[in-house]
Amino acid sequence: MLRPILHAAVTLLLIFCFSETASAQKAAASRKYYFPPEHISVMPVVFTPKGAKTPDRELDAVVLRHLKWTQRRYGELLGTTFEIEHKVRRVRGAKTLEEYRKRDGDAVMDFAAELLKEFGYSRFNCPHIFLIVVVNPKDDWPLGVGCVFNGGYNTGGGATMMSTDAFVKKPNAQSTLEHELGHTFGLPHVSLYGIEMNGNNPSMMSYNPAHWSRGFESSLQPATFIPEDIRGLALNDRAIPNLEFSETKDVPTDYKLFWTPMPFGAVKLNGQPDYAIEVKSNAGAAFNSKLESCVVGHLRSSPGPTLYYDAGSMWHSEPVEGNVTLDLTFPFPVELTRIRLYSGHSGQYHPVKAFSVSVPTATGSQNPLANHEMKSFDGEVTFPATESQRWHLEMTPGESKTIVLRGLRFYSGKTEIFPPQLCLVE
Numbered sequence: 001m002l003r004p005i006l007h008a009a010v011t012l013l014l015i016f017c018f019s020e021t022a023s024a025q026k027a028a029a030s031r032k033y034y035f036p037p038e039h040i041s042v043m044p045v046v047f048t049p050k051g052a053k054t055p056d057r058e059l060d061a062v063v064l065r066h067l068k069w070t071q072r073r074y075g076e077l078l079g080t081t082f083e084i085e086h087k088v089r090r091v092r093g094a095k096t097l098e099e100y101r102k103r104d105g106d107a108v109m110d111f112a113a114e115l116l117k118e119f120g121y122s123r124f125n126c127p128h129i130f131l132i133v134v135v136n137p138k139d140d141w142p143l144g145v146g147c148v149f150n151g152g153y154n155t156g157g158g159a160t161m162m163s164t165d166a167f168v169k170k171p172n173a174q175s176t177l178e179h180e181l182g183h184t185f186g187l188p189h190v191s192l193y194g195i196e197m198n199g200n201n202p203s204m205m206s207y208n209p210a211h212w213s214r215g216f217e218s219s220l221q222p223a224t225f226i227p228e229d230i231r232g233l234a235l236n237d238r239a240i241p242n243l244e245f246s247e248t249k250d251v252p253t254d255y256k257l258f259w260t261p262m263p264f265g266a267v268k269l270n271g272q273p274d275y276a277i278e279v280k281s282n283a284g285a286a287f288n289s290k291l292e293s294c295v296v297g298h299l300r301s302s303p304g305p306t307l308y309y310d311a312g313s314m315w316h317s318e319p320v321e322g323n324v325t326l327d328l329t330f331p332f333p334v335e336l337t338r339i340r341l342y343s344g345h346s347g348q349y350h351p352v353k354a355f356s357v358s359v360p361t362a363t364g365s366q367n368p369l370a371n372h373e374m375k376s377f378d379g380e381v382t383f384p385a386t387e388s389q390r391w392h393l394e395m396t397p398g399e400s401k402t403i404v405l406r407g408l409r410f411y412s413g414k415t416e417i418f419p420p421q422l423c424l425v426e
Contacts, residue, residue, distance in 0.1 A: 171212070
């Protein structure tokens with residue numbers, strides 16, 4: 001009697017497992033290649049240039065040991081940390097070391113482009129930050145450099161490069177790795193906050209030599225994160241989940257917090273479209289603003305009553321008769337179901353009163369999808385799933401005949417695509 005019961009239980013378990021696998025595969029298949037990854041992990045890669053000898057496997061253990069230590073250190077400082085891939089991948093490059101060297105610090109983008117192709121990812125959907133250990137038995141090139149593919153915070157993957165020399169000969173590999181991974185999570189040098197890079201600053205994103213590790217021994221004065229660092233990391237939920245920044249908790253009394261995070265721009269990657277949306281309008285740009293600011297830029301709130309207009313992140317149109325139009329061209333056709341619009345500044349000036357969305361047809365006319373009467377400065381339209389490379393928006397201004405557009409966000413179902421590089425709104 002026991003055997004039939006066990007057989008039935010095993011059968012049910014297999015059916016459940018196959019069902020779960022099929023469900024996961026279906027969900028993965030439904031994700032477009034331009035959907036951002038849900039989560040980010042750090043993938044270590046030993047990258048051997050063309051013609052170079054592949055290093056012994058002992059190097060893998062050294063790299064993993066440093067990476068796990070960095071993971072723990074971030075956890076100690078933040079209460080949460082990033083995920084890592086526990087297998088070191090090995091990839092042979094398409095070029096020689098000297099060919100890569102000609103690009104100096106920009107070589108990180110060449111290495112990253114090859115890895116995206118190697119692993120079948122795009123800059124939009126890559127779920128990894130590549131820790132690229134470049135095999136170089138001659139000297140310590142490349143020096144550490146880190147980048148975020150699409151710029152900003154929480155936009156996707158990235159890469160950092162270090163040499164084999166850094167891991168097997170240099171004493172400060174650990175502190176360097178902690179610093180460079182900070183860049184891949186979106187953190188800039190502290191100099192952008194007006195802080196001396198080489199001074200006695202506690203930040204991991206400074207060049208304070210007192211932070212340098214000694215092999216697998218920590219510095220006597222290990223680096224920490226200053227409030228600006230924590231604020232930036234808290235914006236990158238894909239890589240470092242469940243981190244909340246609080247000015248009450250994370251900013252000491254009498255500390256002058258820099259007024260804004262400072263996001264990186266997107267980088268150029270061979271074989272990949274730019275992280276950009278082309279935008280044109282029937283209205284010019286006023287007060288030193290730029291039209292391009294309203295897409296994949298810096299999205300800020302401006303609730304008032306304090307006057308707050310930021311020409312670096314908001315587009316202020318010139319006056320027009322009738323509606324203000326926007327024509328958006330994505331790098332490729334995208335499927336959207338919702339567009340959210342953020343308008344006006346200081347809670348009182350130049351809001352959009354209504355807006356509509358349409359896409360062009362094969363005959364050159366416009367296929368209307370939705371329109372929305374704005375009940376507040378921010379609003380959205382939803383419509384049936386529609387795929388197009390070009391999108392047309394018409395926005396009705398108020399009595400001033402001008403609008404201020406703080407930003408646009410684009411959704412396919414529940415997934416936001418082409419997210420802004422800095423998002424400080426809900």
